[in-house]
Amino acid sequence: VMQCSALLDVLFLLDGSYSIGKGSFERSKHFAGKLCDALDIHPDRVRVGMIQFSSTPHLEFPLDSYLTKQEVKERIKRTVFRGGSTETGRALKYILHKGFPGGRNSSVPEVLIIISDGKSQGSTTIPAMQVKERHITVFAVGIKFPRWEELHMLASEPPERHLLFAGDVDDAANGLYSTLSDSVCTATAPGCKVESHPCERRTLETVKELAGSYVCWKGSKQPNAVQASLCPFIRWKRILIKHPSRCFRTVCPDPCDSQPCQNGGTCVPEGLDRYHCLCLLGYGGDTHCAAKLSLACGVDLLFLMDSSAGVTLEGFLRFKAFLRRFLQAVVGQDSPMSVGVAQYGDDVEIPIELGQHKDALSLMKSIDALNFSGGKTLTGRALQYIAQHGFRSTPVFADVQDDLPRVVVLLTDSKSQDSVAEAAKYVKDQNLFLIGVGSTFMRAELTTVTGNPQQIIVYSDPQDLFNRIPELQRKICSVGNPEGCQAQSLDLAFAVDASSGVGLENFLHLRHFVRSSCLHFVINRDVTQIALVIYGSRAYTAFALDTHTSNSAVLEAIDQVPFLGDSTSAGSALLHVYSDVMTVQKGARPGVNKVVVLLTNGGGMQEAAAPAQQLRHNGILVFVVVIGDAERDTLLRVAGSPNYLVHISSYEDLQYYQGLIIERICEEARSPVNLCKPNPCMNQGVCILGPGSYRCECHGWEGPHCETRVVRGDSPRSPALPPRSHVQWSPRGLQHFSGALQHSKRQ
Numbered sequence: 156v157m158q159c160s161a162l163l164d165v166l167f168l169l170d171g172s173y174s175i176g177k178g179s180f181e182r183s184k185h186f187a188g189k190l191c192d193a194l195d196i197h198p199d200r201v202r203v204g205m206i207q208f209s210s211t212p213h214l215e216f217p218l219d220s221y222l223t224k225q226e227v228k229e230r231i232k233r234t235v236f237r238g239g240s241t242e243t244g245r246a247l248k249y250i251l252h253k254g255f256p257g258g259r260n261s262s263v264p265e266v267l268i269i270i271s272d273g274k275s276q277g278s279t280t281i282p283a284m285q286v287k288e289r290h291i292t293v294f295a296v297g298i299k300f301p302r303w304e305e306l307h308m309l310a311s312e313p314p315e316r317h318l319l320f321a322g323d324v325d326d327a328a329n330g331l332y333s334t335l336s337d338s339v340c341t342a343t344a345p346g347c348k349v350e351s352h353p354c355e356r357r358t359l360e361t362v363k364e365l366a367g368s369y370v371c372w373k374g375s376k377q378p379n380a381v382q383a384s385l386c387p388f389i390r391w392k393r394i395l396i397k398h399p400s401r402c403f404r405t406v407c408p409d410p411c412d413s414q415p416c417q418n419g420g421t422c423v424p425e426g427l428d429r430y431h432c433l434c435l436l437g438y439g440g441d442t443h444c445a446a447k448l449s450l451a452c453g454v455d456l457l458f459l460m461d462s463s464a465g466v467t468l469e470g471f472l473r474f475k476a477f478l479r480r481f482l483q484a485v486v487g488q489d490s491p492m493s494v495g496v497a498q499y500g501d502d503v504e505i506p507i508e509l510g511q512h513k514d515a516l517s518l519m520k521s522i523d524a525l526n527f528s529g530g531k532t533l534t535g536r537a538l539q540y541i542a543q544h545g546f547r548s549t550p551v552f553a554d555v556q557d558d559l560p561r562v563v564v565l566l567t568d569s570k571s572q573d574s575v576a577e578a579a580k581y582v583k584d585q586n587l588f589l590i591g592v593g594s595t596f597m598r599a600e601l602t603t604v605t606g607n608p609q610q611i612i613v614y615s616d617p618q619d620l621f622n623r624i625p626e627l628q629r630k631i632c633s634v635g636n637p638e639g640c641q642a643q644s645l646d647l648a649f650a651v652d653a654s655s656g657v658g659l660e661n662f663l664h665l666r667h668f669v670r671s672s673c674l675h676f677v678i679n680r681d682v683t684q685i686a687l688v689i690y691g692s693r694a695y696t697a698f699a700l701d702t703h704t705s706n707s708a709v710l711e712a713i714d715q716v717p718f719l720g721d722s723t724s725a726g727s728a729l730l731h732v733y734s735d736v737m738t739v740q741k742g743a744r745p746g747v748n749k750v751v752v753l754l755t756n757g758g759g760m761q762e763a764a765a766p767a768q769q770l771r772h773n774g775i776l777v778f779v780v781v782i783g784d785a786e787r788d789t790l791l792r793v794a795g796s797p798n799y800l801v802h803i804s805s806y807e808d809l810q811y812y813q814g815l816i817i818e819r820i821c822e823e824a825r826s827p828v829n830l831c832k833p834n835p836c837m838n839q840g841v842c843i844l845g846p847g848s849y850r851c852e853c854h855g856w857e858g859p860h861c862e863t864r865v866v867r868g869d870s871p872r873s874p875a876l877p878p879r880s881h882v883q884w885s886p887r888g889l890q891h892f893s894g895a896l897q898h899s900k901r902q
Contacts, residue, residue: 160340161340166267170243172210174274188232190327266335461500462499502528535574535575652665668813670713684701725763732770763793783805830848831849840860
């Protein structure tokens with residue numbers, strides 16, 4: 156918003172008469188507040204006061220009462236409608252007699268803004284002329300359906316620059332600024348200029364209208380005689396009159412005019428010379444939405460695109476746009492360029508051979524040139540053809556035999572009209588990795604084609620397809636890498652909602668999800684430890700991190716976990732994880748990444764944000780998986796970031812998100828570790844970081860982690876270690892520490 160910044164005294168004269176009425180008076184107040192946005196209100200620059208007039212003028216607040224824009228606008232809002240006759244002349248005489256209440260000396264320019272319907276019940280001509288003779292600049296603002304002739308007479312010259320209409324609030328605020336910028340305001344921003352444009356002044360006028368004639372009786376010259384006649388019937392009518400006029404506004408160049416945001420990003424101006432870009436998913440590598448993803452893995456990648464009549468021309472063009480945007484996002488200068496595109500309907504063709512293009516620009520041009528073919532949807536035949544012919548070495552690379560994984564991404568939105576099961580088996584026998592992409596109703600067929608629900612991507616609407624770009628990139632780059640965190644050490648806790656809001660049947664879905672997720676991890680003391688918490692109104696530890704040391708033991712324990720069926724409190728569950736699960740005493744290992752996966756239907760989340768923040772502050776990631784309807788803002792406060800929130804529509808769909816959730820967990824397992832978070836020192840010991848190690852500073856306790864109380868006057872009960880002992884962390888050290896801790900517990 157442009158602001159007039161200068162030494163200036165501004166007085167609002169607000170019409171509070173009955174002809175305005177309470178509703179229009181509220182609009183006048185709103186308008187006055189909006190005009191304040193065009194003024195740089197400050198004790199040393201623009202000061203603002205207000206008088207309300209009706210039968211008599213009433214000072215609402217002088218110019219020296221409120222010295223910030225917020226204070227002035229709040230005070231204007233509190234102004235109460237008084238009512239009475241419209242005595243504009245008396246109000247002007249008050250100003251002539253009293254001056255601007257709380258104003259500065261005569262060297263400071265004075266501006267009077269009259270907001271009225273122009274229907275004064277006394278003469279305003281002489282007092283209006285006297286006010287202007289005192290070099291007071293007068294703006295007249297028409298409210299409701301004003302009498303413009305009177306407002307013309309009230310306004311300073313030229314009237315078209317000093318007449319405003321309250322019905323067009325933003326235009327009027329700009330008009331005020333534009334007029335003031337020619338006289339008292341500081342210089343307009345570079346590139347800005349005042350322009351005139353056609354506008355109209357609206358008002359209601361009462362006119363006579365002939366409604367018809369009726370029989371009436373008139374007297375006659377003859378005595379005792381009357382004469383029948385037709386008399387005209389007149390009625391009065393109010394009509395809307397529009398007076399053409401010219402308005403003025405300051406126009407500035409938009410910082411977004413140069414279209415600085417790339418790759419479909421939206422430019423949002425910030426003031427006159429700054430902007431920021433809202434980038435599509437997959438972009439945002441810099442402030443102008445450069446590609447931020449990268450196909451950081453070496454693969455031979457072939458897209459098989461459905462071009463049959465079933466997918467329609469619209470669907471084909473959507474897949475083309477998706478393919479283009481995906482490749483723009485992930486194929487950069489440093490990415491391996493081994494991409495091909497095939498399309499199918501009745502027949503299969505490979506218009507872009509694998510590795511044919513060495514640069515992204517020529518690849519994009521070839522994609523733009525792809526044409527819709529129509530025909531039957533023969534997906535099975537297309538898969539078989541691609542397995543046989545899609546990955547043959549091109550002449551360019553005939554002398555190079557790479558051993559890169561070979562990936563086929565199937566883009567389809569139409570049920571196949573031939574069998575896909577045999578073809579899919581044949582594709583896998585050729586060591587090709589299949590990923591299926593399609594709309595929700597294609598889920599079953601895509602699962603049959605890929606043989607794995609974790610190798611499919613389904614979207615709910617066209618825009619959702621483009622939101623799946625990062626997920627497709629992750630799936631392509633997961634080829635050859637078994638899911639799970641491999642040798643990455645991880646302390647993982649599941650917190651499962653077992654309340655009545657979830658219900659027994661859905662609880663079994665959640666329990667099965669936890670069970671199948673555990674199959675992706677190597678569970679022992681040195682790699683992954685898993686704990687399980689169930690909660691309703693209270694939380695219970697089904698088993699702690701150090702309870703089970705094998706996959707089979709964990710799976711057996713999960714099967715025994717009961718349904719609770721009471722009310723729900725996710726906050727108490729996270730607090731329980733913080734104080735009773737992710738602690739050294741309960742088996743948490745120093746120097747190992749820690750993750751909590753909260754599985755919930757979204758109930759009882761109101762109190763969960765604080766304990767979730769407490770967990771994050773201690774280096775523990777909170778991953779929230781919500782099934783069903785829930786308020787997104789509340790969920791985001793608990794998750795801390797959209798990256799750690801997965802919102803699923805039904806419990807049946809939970810299995811399809813398992814790959815994504817495990818992927819995110821493993822990303823955390825690979826991130827750098829703060830050895831002092833959470834604090835490995837027990838009994839209020841202070842953890843002090845060193846290079847690649849830490850030590851515990853104990854008070855009244857001793858041992859590597861302050862686990863043994865110092866007995867006064869007696870020898871220590873554990874092997875002697877100085878109270879400030881130094882511990883070098885390593886996986887083997889962790890195992891030793893874990894054993895020592897168990898020994899300490901037994902003591």
